[in-house]
Amino acid sequence: RRLVDDEALARCADEPIAVPGAVQPHGALLAVTEHDLAVVVASANAADVLGSVPATLAGLLTPAELDRLRAALAADLAEAGPLRVAPGGTELDLVLSRSGGLLVTEWEPVAGAGSAGAAWHRRLPTVLQRLSAPTTLEGLTAVLAREVRALTGFDRVMVYRFDAEWNGEVVAEDRREDLEPFLGLHYPAGDIPAQARALYATQWMRLIPDATYTRVPLEPPLVPGTGRPLDLSGAMLRSVSPVHLEYLANMGVTASMSVSLIDRGRLWGLVSCHGYSGPHRPSAADRTAAEFLGRTASLLLHTTVGAAERDGMVAVAQREAALVAAIGRTPRTPAAALVDGDLTVLDLLPAAGAAVRLDGRLHLLGATPPADRVTAVVPAVLRAGGVTDRLTLAVPGFDDVAGDASGVLAVEVGGGRGDFLAWFRPETPREVSWGGDPHTSKVTDGRLSPRRSFARWTETVRGTARPWRDHEVAAARALAGHLGEAVLARAGEDDRLAA
Numbered sequence: 001r002r003l004v005d006d007e008a009l010a011r012c013a014d015e016p017i018a019v020p021g022a023v024q025p026h027g028a029l030l031a032v033t034e035h036d037l038a039v040v041v042a043s044a045n046a047a048d049v050l051g052s053v054p055a056t057l058a059g060l061l062t063p064a065e066l067d068r069l070r071a072a073l074a075a076d077l078a079e080a081g082p083l084r085v086a087p088g089g090t091e092l093d094l095v096l097s098r099s100g101g102l103l104v105t106e107w108e109p110v111a112g113a114g115s116a117g118a119a120w121h122r123r124l125p126t127v128l129q130r131l132s133a134p135t136t137l138e139g140l141t142a143v144l145a146r147e148v149r150a151l152t153g154f155d156r157v158m159v160y161r162f163d164a165e166w167n168g169e170v171v172a173e174d175r176r177e178d179l180e181p182f183l184g185l186h187y188p189a190g191d192i193p194a195q196a197r198a199l200y201a202t203q204w205m206r207l208i209p210d211a212t213y214t215r216v217p218l219e220p221p222l223v224p225g226t227g228r229p230l231d232l233s234g235a236m237l238r239s240v241s242p243v244h245l246e247y248l249a250n251m252g253v254t255a256s257m258s259v260s261l262i263d264r265g266r267l268w269g270l271v272s273c274h275g276y277s278g279p280h281r282p283s284a285a286d287r288t289a290a291e292f293l294g295r296t297a298s299l300l301l302h303t304t305v306g307a308a309e310r311d312g313m314v315a316v317a318q319r320e321a322a323l324v325a326a327i328g329r330t331p332r333t334p335a336a337a338l339v340d341g342d343l344t345v346l347d348l349l350p351a352a353g354a355a356v357r358l359d360g361r362l363h364l365l366g367a368t369p370p371a372d373r374v375t376a377v378v379p380a381v382l383r384a385g386g387v388t389d390r391l392t393l394a395v396p397g398f399d400d401v402a403g404d405a406s407g408v409l410a411v412e413v414g415g416g417r418g419d420f421l422a423w424f425r426p427e428t429p430r431e432v433s434w435g436g437d438p439h440t441s442k443v444t445d446g447r448l449s450p451r452r453s454f455a456r457w458t459e460t461v462r463g464t465a466r467p468w469r470d471h472e473v474a475a476a477r478a479l480a481g482h483l484g485e486a487v488l489a490r491a492g493e494d495d496r497l498a499a
């Protein structure tokens, strides 16, 4: 379903977030050449933050600090944490990254950012223990939200999970008690456009300590020699999209941080943090710790969720094996083995109804559409790929059976006689609560602007059934494969007996 104008959404995805030409004002950026550390690009606030803008970093750092910088450059930059330096007597965290052949140095005053720092460090074993204890996704994400909030002091910390269409849902939340809950609310895909998601799949952390900031331009705007703007994808001070700042303002958010959750290379979700009462800047050490929690949770996602999923998979696989054994057990026919026994095809996986068509004869179990509709709908679904949890969208002309069969999983049984197995799931209308009516993001001048109201807006989604899981589809296909072989073998035997 289209929530908003496609073209405007596409334009959203064109927001040049990697090359904003500016930084946020809570630090300064100098892009320097790697061989002689000559300053090539500087943020306009560099003199304020650093005291001066010298021609090379040698004018800012002591020989000992320069040595540490050189050592960091020779190693893996990703491994070098912030360097603590003090040009002009002010303590700064210096963060290094590379972009377009230049070394990007970002300087952030330590002062003003309180730190749980060392104390948190001592709690690390306990925190890791808590993160790895839960055996469910709910448990894991709840601990993650609580620990990130305890660490960073934001007013609200949410774990936000993407679905297959990149809409998202708040699946865990820890918040100041007086705040209204966002837990369970859904947000449309357009709230975090594609290029932002692509960036977040490689960058773990974003911080906007003051969402009302005035952007600080880079000077010169184009890198001399290349004529191109400096790519700030990997820069912690990267100025964020004005559209997103408008979004935050509409939500009443004054400070924001997000940590990516990445499952085997794919962006799974975000830990999204809100501050509502002015600027809020966790220290570099606390941010690193929060990122560490996000990375650890990302690894655990797979094992935790995997464990629950494997339990379900084992159960389905066991029933599949039992059915296969029953099929092979003469003198019952394969069809009888599937529909008459203690265990039937309907038990293979969670479904309300099932159909077996063998040798052209149809058998129905449980809640299914009438026989004549089953023989029409199953081939139609097979032509459309065999699996749907939204029948009326997948194949036209079957609105009348959507009640019993909004979900259809169909597999062919070989032999060319049009035989099949099918399972049906009823329509389960779902209440979906959105964080603001997603249809109200406004297109003005062909540009999409964020919606103004984030008040809970509930809609009922019709025509959908509980989705089929990959292992359920695999088990259905495997069973059909065995059945096809059994039928063929049986036919061969009959031929021999007849001869």
Ligand code: BLA
Residues within 6 Å of the ligand: 011, 012, 013, 015, 017, 158, 160, 168, 170, 182, 187, 190, 191, 192, 193, 196, 206, 207, 208, 239, 240, 241, 243, 244, 247, 256, 257, 258, 270, 272, 435, 441, 448, 449, 450, 451
């Ligand atoms: C970025 N949008 C984001 C980010 C979040 C959200 C978390 C990451 C940046 C950050 O850490 O703050 C969205 N924030 C949410 C959601 C919740 C939340 C869903 O707290 C739920 C509770 N946004 C729009 C529209 C456009 C848009 C219409 O609403 C496009 C025109 C764009 N969002 C947009 C862009 C970014 C973004 C461009 C990238 C910001 C950046 O990193 O520069």
